[in-house]
Amino acid sequence: MKTHFICTLAALAVLAAGCNRDGVKVYHVENTDTSTPPPPAAAAPAAMPATMPSGLPVPDTSTLPKLKYTVPDGWQEKTPTEMRVASFGISENGKDADMSVIPLGGMAGGDLANVNRWRGQVGLDALADADLQKLAEKVEIAGQPADLYDMAGTAERIVGVIFHNGDATWFFKMTGDPDLVEKQKPAFVSFLKSFQFGGLAAPSTMDLSQLPPSHPAIPGMDAAAATTPAPDAANVPTWKIPAGWQAAPLSQFLVAKFSIAGADGAEAAVNVSSLAGDGGGLLPNLNRWRSQLGLAPNADAEAANLPTIAASGGKATLIDISGTDARAGKPARLVGIVLPLGDQTWFYKLMGDPDVVAQQKDAFVKFVQSAKYP
Amino acid sequence: MLIKKTVSFFTSLKLTCVLLAFAIILVFVGTLAQVDDGLYAVQAHYFRAIFVGLSLDPLQFTGITLLGHKLPLILPGGYLVGITLLVNLICAHVYRFQLTTKKIGIQLAHAGVILLLVGQLVTDMLAREMQMHLSEGETKNYSESATDYELIFQNGNEVTAIPERLLKQGDGLKIDSLPFAISVKTFWKNSDLSFRAPMMRNSPPIASNGVALDFDFIQKPDVKTTDEKNIPTAIIELTGPNGSLGDWVVSDWTGDASLVEAVQNSYMDQAGASMAHSIAVKLVAPQSVEIGGKTFTFIMRPTQVRHPFSLTLLKATHTVYPGTDIPKDFRSRVQLKNPQTGENREVEISMNHPLRYAGLTFYQYQMDAGQVAQEAGRVPSSVLSVVRNPGWLTPYVGCAMVGAGLLIQFLKHLIEFVSKRKTK
Numbered sequence: 001m002k003t004h005f006i007c008t009l010a011a012l013a014v015l016a017a018g019c020n021r022d023g024v025k026v027y028h029v030e031n032t033d034t035s036t037p038p039p040p041a042a043a044a045p046a047a048m049p050a051t052m053p054s055g056l057p058v059p060d061t062s063t064l065p066k067l068k069y070t071v072p073d074g075w076q077e078k079t080p081t082e083m084r085v086a087s088f089g090i091s092e093n094g095k096d097a098d099m100s101v102i103p104l105g106g107m108a109g110g111d112l113a114n115v116n117r118w119r120g121q122v123g124l125d126a127l128a129d130a131d132l133q134k135l136a137e138k139v140e141i142a143g144q145p146a147d148l149y150d151m152a153g154t155a156e157r158i159v160g161v162i163f164h165n166g167d168a169t170w171f172f173k174m175t176g177d178p179d180l181v182e183k184q185k186p187a188f189v190s191f192l193k194s195f196q197f198g199g200l201a202a203p204s205t206m207d208l209s210q211l212p213p214s215h216p217a218i219p220g221m222d223a224a225a226a227t228t229p230a231p232d233a234a235n236v237p238t239w240k241i242p243a244g245w246q247a248a249p250l251s252q253f254l255v256a257k258f259s260i261a262g263a264d265g266a267e268a269a270v271n272v273s274s275l276a277g278d279g280g281g282l283l284p285n286l287n288r289w290r291s292q293l294g295l296a297p298n299a300d301a302e303a304a305n306l307p308t309i310a311a312s313g314g315k316a317t318l319i320d321i322s323g324t325d326a327r328a329g330k331p332a333r334l335v336g337i338v339l340p341l342g343d344q345t346w347f348y349k350l351m352g353d354p355d356v357v358a359q360q361k362d363a364f365v366k367f368v369q370s371a372k373y374p
Numbered sequence: 375m376l377i378k379k380t381v382s383f384f385t386s387l388k389l390t391c392v393l394l395a396f397a398i399i400l401v402f403v404g405t406l407a408q409v410d411d412g413l414y415a416v417q418a419h420y421f422r423a424i425f426v427g428l429s430l431d432p433l434q435f436t437g438i439t440l441l442g443h444k445l446p447l448i449l450p451g452g453y454l455v456g457i458t459l460l461v462n463l464i465c466a467h468v469y470r471f472q473l474t475t476k477k478i479g480i481q482l483a484h485a486g487v488i489l490l491l492v493g494q495l496v497t498d499m500l501a502r503e504m505q506m507h508l509s510e511g512e513t514k515n516y517s518e519s520a521t522d523y524e525l526i527f528q529n530g531n532e533v534t535a536i537p538e539r540l541l542k543q544g545d546g547l548k549i550d551s552l553p554f555a556i557s558v559k560t561f562w563k564n565s566d567l568s569f570r571a572p573m574m575r576n577s578p579p580i581a582s583n584g585v586a587l588d589f590d591f592i593q594k595p596d597v598k599t600t601d602e603k604n605i606p607t608a609i610i611e612l613t614g615p616n617g618s619l620g621d622w623v624v625s626d627w628t629g630d631a632s633l634v635e636a637v638q639n640s641y642m643d644q645a646g647a648s649m650a651h652s653i654a655v656k657l658v659a660p661q662s663v664e665i666g667g668k669t670f671t672f673i674m675r676p677t678q679v680r681h682p683f684s685l686t687l688l689k690a691t692h693t694v695y696p697g698t699d700i701p702k703d704f705r706s707r708v709q710l711k712n713p714q715t716g717e718n719r720e721v722e723i724s725m726n727h728p729l730r731y732a733g734l735t736f737y738q739y740q741m742d743a744g745q746v747a748q749e750a751g752r753v754p755s756s757v758l759s760v761v762r763n764p765g766w767l768t769p770y771v772g773c774a775m776v777g778a779g780l781l782i783q784f785l786k787h788l789i790e791f792v793s794k795r796k797t798k
Binding site for chain 1: 416528531532533534535536537540549551578579583584587588620657659681
């Protein structure tokens with residue numbers, strides 16, 4: 001009896017070890033339960049963290065037009081990565097230093113917090129606000145005055161400049177071996193002097209809803225930042241602007257923007273932007289516009305059947321969709337024209353109140369057809 | 375003959391010694407391996423395993439990696455050692471059992487050890503630790519896992535939940551409640567995402583629908599430490615009776631409210647509040663597929679366990695000692711409602727004062743309340759650790775039995791010894 005019990009127990013134990021866990025479950029929830037989390041509330045801007053956020057992505061700016069600057073002798077230009085719009089390595093006698101240019105939106109946490117973050121990196125104590133100005137050395141970036149902070153630790157030295165340009169804050173930072181950084185400081189200052197911003201501004205001024213994906217910066221189109229050079233008229237097409245269209249302030253990367261007022265406060269807007277190449281393709285852009293009106297993405301085949309119009313010697317695709325403005329929550333209609341021309345693609349978008357868009361559609365098409373490209 | 379040999383093998387004291395020696399080696403090796411592999415991987419590969427150092431592929435030998443060195447070693451895993459030890463103990467107990475008061479202490483101590491081992495096995499198989507995140511005023515009737523994920527399809531109020539472990543790359547799944555087949559084109563245990571910002575040189579989206587049009591996802595190495603977590607992402611293709619319905623990305627990045635908030639906060643510094651919010655809104659935009667007049671919304675999210683009752687967080691209190699930032703007390707006042715029993719009462723959960731209800735224990739785990747949350751403009755919130763452990767009493771009872779058994783045995787010997795001396 002005992003023997004049998006023991007054998008059975010041994011067999012059961014082997015089975016128990018191979019026992020399986022949960023499988024697919026089907027259950028019912030109350031109708032009010034939704035599977036997706038609600039979008040988080042828009043929060044107030046937080047101060048810049050002590051360390052840059054890691055693991056989370058930043059725009060790849062590798063295709064941006066080159067900023068203008070003179071590279072000092074001995075500086076090796078590196079591919080801009082992650083947040084850096086310009087990056088250099090300096091090596092001499094086995095000593096290394098690194099130089100970076102990083103634009104961030106807004107005040108990026110304030111000068112004191114950033115200087116103290118740098119001081120912490122080289123092992124210096126944090127400064128009080130009153131001491132900050134005493135340590136600032138005056139330098140010049142693109143003809144504008146800026147503050148330079150020189151922080152020497154035992155193993156590392158940082159020479160950094162925080163420059164506020166319009167809505168953006170630019171960080172120029174050279175860090176590395178203390179002797180080498182000291183030696184390269186004059187070259188760093190002359191680099192700053194030679195620096196020209198071109199049309200590049202920090203991401204804060206981007207307006208997501210206006211742009212197709214893959215949109216590169218357009219040189220000279222940053223009307224928001226007062227210190228950037230005036231738009232380069234040579235790169236902007238000329239149009240016959242219909243009556244009732246008002247030129248509106250440009251968002252970053254827009255070539256032109258017009259607002260149109262209708263009856264009873266109804267309004268619509270026209271945006272013009274351009275992209276290198278095919279601008280990411282017609283379908284992603286169509287679907288992005290569709291998403292702005294709360295519409296489900298189209299399948300590939302439908303995109304191919306869109307009507308085309310002749311414009312400026314090319315064939316443009318006409319898109320006309322109606323839905324609900326995802327941001328305003330109001331009914332809206334969008335007429336878009338995508339015109340590939342040479343090595344660029346132009347995006348025209350008329351969007352707003354359905355009645356105003358209906359009235360303006362013909363004028364909009366004529367406007368696109370009237371364009372003369374540089 | 376064979377039976378006799380089996381019995382003598384399973385009842386032998388030598389087996390006990392060998393198993394205890396293996397247990398010691400296993401704990402030592404497993405502890406060292408945590409340096410390379412992290413706690414969760416070691417738990418799975420060393421302690422919840424039959425063999426260590428042997429791959430699941432037949433005869434595929436992998437060995438053990440310790441502190442960066444690969445050792446050609448195969449060890450019995452925790453399950454094999456534990457279960458054989460249990461069998462050994464029970465067999466010896468049964469085989470040598472004699473109903474006599476002389477041995478009652480020994481019998482009781484053995485029974486206590488058996489109970490401890492059984493209890494541990496029950497805990498390992500059945501215990502589950504979940505979490506319930508509640509903001510003030512929020513009501514929930516489910517808790518979520520901190521480490522496991524599921525892909526769910528919701529049609530109306532019917533939810534089909536597929537555990538992450540079934541989503542193997544290259545696999546096809548056909549589930550009765552869904553009118554389409556799911557094929558897993560890619561599965562990453564851990565992943566990162568980046569917004570397909572207008573400034574970026576975008577490669578084509580990794581899937582042709584939904585969230586992939588606005589975000590790129592990339593594979594990341596699995597995390598090893600307990601304070602990080604893997605964030606799984608998969609590319610799935612759904613196929614209906616008339617062919618493919620398209621492919622989508624499903625990721626915990628879109629289904630976990632705390633991650634969405636982290637993404638939003640990370641862009642806040644780089645891109646400003648309004649753009650960060652637009653990015654977050656795009657991230658949580660629902661993905662769905664329509665087939666046969668039914669709409670199925672789907673998402674990858676932390677595994678949920680539904681409860682027949684609900685908790686509402688009424689107030690989260692975080693008090694500090696006056697004049698300092700040192701926490702004095704964390705306290706969550708919750709409303710417990712159970713429509714099945716008609717219960718509707720307020721309960722206070724604080725450190726060391728958990729709520730025990732319906733086989734679950736709710737411990738106060740984390741809190742974002744008090745002055746810090748107030749100054750940052752956040753709604754006070756509380757995280758409760760929800761533990762289901764049917765074997766929670768076994769360690770207490772087991773230890774008491776072992777203690778009592780040993781006490782009886784010692785006292786008996788002492789009395790015998792003292793009375794022998796007296797008779798001399």
